[in-house]
Amino acid sequence: MQPHVKGMIVMTSAMLFLPLLDAIGKWLATVDSLPPATISFSRFFVQSLLTLVILLGIGGVKVLKTRNLMGNLIRGALMGLGSLCFFTAVKYMPLADAIAIFFVEPLLLTLLSALILKEEVGWRRLTAVVVGFIGTLIVIQPSFELFGWVALLPLGTAACFAVYLILNRRYAVADSPLVMQFYAGIGGAAFSALVLGVGETFGHADMGFGLPTVTLSWWLLVAMGAIATIGHLLVVQAFRLAPASMLAPFQYFEIVMAVFVGLVVFGEFPTPSKWLGILIIIGSGIYVFMRERSRKAAEEVPEALV
Template identity: 35%
Template sequence: MNTAASGAVGPHTQGILLMCFGVACLSANDAIAKTLTAGYSPLQILFLRNLIALPVTIAITLVMGGPSALRSHRPLAHLLRGALWVVAAMMFFTSFIYLGLAEATALIFGAPFFITLISGLFLGEEVGWRRWLAVLAGFVGVLVVIRPGGAAFQPVSLLPVATALVYALLMLSARWVDRRESVWTLLVYLTGAGALLSALVVPFVWVPVRAGDLWLFAGIALFGTAGMTMMTQAFRIAPAVVVAPLDYTALLWATLFGWLIWRDSPDAMTVVGAAIIIASGVFTILREHRQAGA
């Protein structure tokens, strides 16, 4: 047996490692954002995150996709996608002011079910009864977490749910982008459009940035960009059915960060609801993989 060959890391393993590290980075990004909401508007946090991240994103795009990756055939599509992302990020960051990190993270995982719902009802895609059952189960999981009508219900819990809906629209809007453009083009234009659109209104909520917080803003840009880059690359080198379920490890990181920083811990109902959401999400991923015949 060739020792070097046997010790080589295959694409599946590489994809798994990249996805795990990417999810961890995005979870750190969310934890820093929650910390910053104590002193800054979510809009200002988003603007500075994108502004700092943009040069790094451009450099990554040049390395991974070459100069041609900076050219867009449909810039308006990217601008519209940027608007969706700004709205989603604004709602998600705002929810951090009132909710625990794990609870907000669990609710945003409703996005796959909104994608299925929109695809089946409005885009004319064929959705089988098994996937509809998965959507229903995911919705039940969301209801378990937010508990509408109960004593523990907070209207602000609807913000991550709305974030999941807008995020689903963002994912589906990738169809508007010219097929000749790479994922790196999408990444750099999403960051650039987010910086541009948030810059238009950030003067109305701007407060001076404290010197001691500069490293937090640098951190959110670093972890956010690194996470998106690694997760993008994971989907490029390994099958989605292998790496997509690992996105749910964000709940473990969110719970850990929530406990370490704020001594928050999800209650039993949140854990049960999150488990239902994860189970139905993983089922949806596996079902789509089988239907694709991969």
């Protein structure tokens, strides 16, 4: 199987997996009333701890060496800010609504991949991204009047995640995915700890420190770190295999899983218009997948005949 095809498959797997992280964050913030900053810190602390144990088990301290320490810490800080914005958003609004607003991110990623990474972005690929975005608007029509300033938080997450993915593509050739996620975990935990300190100082409820009140919440905090570690390892691997702009439409699969989780966990049943949007989202991803596979196969035919 060709690398770019593997990259698309890995990216799709990650997008179907990561909404579980968002759902747990919403549950902790709404059911157990944990502050979003505490949830964000726990997520990155567990991630860095898990990857540290794995790395030390693989090759000892020597495997912790990185060629891009500051870059990976910045990646983590970006994810820390993005997670904080998103966990705060889902505390006040439905999960699927927040993810629908977040999905301006693939458009940002496609544009940034052309501007920063100098990747070629053809009109067909760009069109697939736009069509997928239209699908997300059909799934959930975000209402600024309904949610107010909270609706802007997923946009902040989108901007952070787009830059994070660009840095993934830039640094993935130098460090292993595990090393990248270890230092990203440290960066995210450090940023979240800073926010906790500021929140405690000024008495901000969402930015302060809190402890779970039920045993299940402790396990869910650990599960969040594990899901985040596995999911973002898949994302890093996908970006080692395929260009950022090619992977952008496949991020829309995340909303498919988010709608499903919203139905099962929070009782949010999709309307017919939402199902139409889901079909459009899936269609845009399948189009890019099939077109890129056939295009690459056509390019390799002359080589095979030589």
